[in-house]
Amino acid sequence: MDCRSRLRSRSAVTLPTGRNEAAAAAAQATSAAQAVTIESFLAELAAFQTAASESLGGVSDGSGLEQARIEFLGARSGRLKAIQKLLSGLASADRPAGGRHFNEAKGAVTALFAALQDKLAVVGAGSAAVADAIDVTLPGELVRLGHVHPITQTIRRVQEIMARLGFESVDGPEVEDQWHNFEALAIPAEHPARDPLDNFYLAVARGTDPLLLRSQTSTVQIRVMENRRPPLRIVSLGRVYRPDTADATHYPMFHQVEGLLIEPGTTMAHLKSVLRQLASSFLGGDVHVRFRPSFFPFTEPSVEFDMEWGGRWIEMGGAGMVDPAVLAAVGYDPDEVSGFAFGLGVERIAARRYGVADIRDFYRNDVRFLRQF
Numbered sequence: 001m002d003c004r005s006r007l008r009s010r011s012a013v014t015l016p017t018g019r020n021e022a023a024a025a026a027a028q029a030t031s032a033a034q035a036v037t038i039e040s041f042l043a044e045l046a047a048f049q050t051a052a053s054e055s056l057g058g059v060s061d062g063s064g065l066e067q068a069r070i071e072f073l074g075a076r077s078g079r080l081k082a083i084q085k086l087l088s089g090l091a092s093a094d095r096p097a098g099g100r101h102f103n104e105a106k107g108a109v110t111a112l113f114a115a116l117q118d119k120l121a122v123v124g125a126g127s128a129a130v131a132d133a134i135d136v137t138l139p140g141e142l143v144r145l146g147h148v149h150p151i152t153q154t155i156r157r158v159q160e161i162m163a164r165l166g167f168e169s170v171d172g173p174e175v176e177d178q179w180h181n182f183e184a185l186a187i188p189a190e191h192p193a194r195d196p197l198d199n200f201y202l203a204v205a206r207g208t209d210p211l212l213l214r215s216q217t218s219t220v221q222i223r224v225m226e227n228r229r230p231p232l233r234i235v236s237l238g239r240v241y242r243p244d245t246a247d248a249t250h251y252p253m254f255h256q257v258e259g260l261l262i263e264p265g266t267t268m269a270h271l272k273s274v275l276r277q278l279a280s281s282f283l284g285g286d287v288h289v290r291f292r293p294s295f296f297p298f299t300e301p302s303v304e305f306d307m308e309w310g311g312r313w314i315e316m317g318g319a320g321m322v323d324p325a326v327l328a329a330v331g332y333d334p335d336e337v338s339g340f341a342f343g344l345g346v347e348r349i350a351a352r353r354y355g356v357a358d359i360r361d362f363y364r365n366d367v368r369f370l371r372q373f
């Protein structure tokens with residue numbers, strides 16, 4: 001036994017001298033970094049006490065008191081906690097005195113807190129009784145008023161502008177038959193636009209033809225012409241449905257503006273000037289409109305039209321002179337009457353006007369977004 005313990009103590013002594021020296025230097029370095037004199041420690045305590053009592057002087061309610069408690073006596077990062085950590089930096093001879101002063105200061109400040117807490121409790125009990133009474137001099141609570149959705153605002157604005165150009169606003173059904181959505185518009189049965197993958201056909205049929213959610217507002221052109229004689233100037237704004245995947249510029253439901261004018265002597269020049277007036281009034285300033293040749297089964301010639309906005313040409317919709325086949329389908333004499341029609345997306349012009357990058361925002365029903373318009 002004896003022998004072994006001696007062996008152990010000998011081996012401790014015979015550590016390589018290099019390591020011993022390094023350990024000693026490291027120990028010195030740490031204690032130098034933490035060294036605290038008793039004078040500076042007492043000064044810290046005194047400053048702490050002064051700050052605490054000054055701060056409590058300004059406290060008038062429970063939450064203020066709690067804030068001050070956290071700042072000064074908080075167990076994790078309170079100021080007293082920081083001073084406590086300095087204790088270990090005192091020379092060992094100074095530590096007992098330091099500890100005693102620390103405890104005194106802690107006791108004194110804790111007592112100040114307790115006294116103020118009692119005082120606030122008494123005042124609080126008094127004011128609770130007052131709070132129960134109704135103060136008739138306070139202003140009433142404001143009822144927050146809603147407002148019109150930006151898409152509806154856009155629809156109304158377009159209706160207003162078109163009304164000034166003499167176009168009457170009309171409505172049509174969203175559930176349509178194939179005659180109004182396709183056939184009367186010269187879209188025959190084999191046309192790809194009738195593909196079930198591109199339409200919302202319903203499980204309900206009229207005769208043998210299933211009904212569908214209308215895929216365009218051009219249906220309204222037919223409905224109006226079937227029931228009225230020329231001259232005609234109508235505009236129809238409403239929902240249309242297509243099974244598109246929703247992204248920043250597509251949504252399975254959206255809104256279209258449909259315009260139709262049937263008057264003797266109508267030309268593409270009239271069409272262009274109406275579109276230009278609409279664009280300029282809606283977007284503000286003199287907005288240029290450009291035609292690009294295109295194809296629609298129900299117009300001839302057909303164009304797509306762009307508007308110049310912010311130095312760029314933006315695709316807005318389709319238009320053209322009403323095809324004689326369509327006029328014949330509704331019982332008009334194509335040799336006597338002619339006219340133009342156009343269709344454009346409401347979301348598109350609303351997004352342009354309001355600077356909205358993603359049309360899905362219009363339908364999310366997030367009041368934070370909607371409140372901006």
Ligand code: PHE
Nearest residue numbers: 216218296318319341342343
């Ligand atoms: N209905 C067409 C569409 O939805 C647009 C259009 C309307 C084109 C009127 C010509 C005339 O794409």
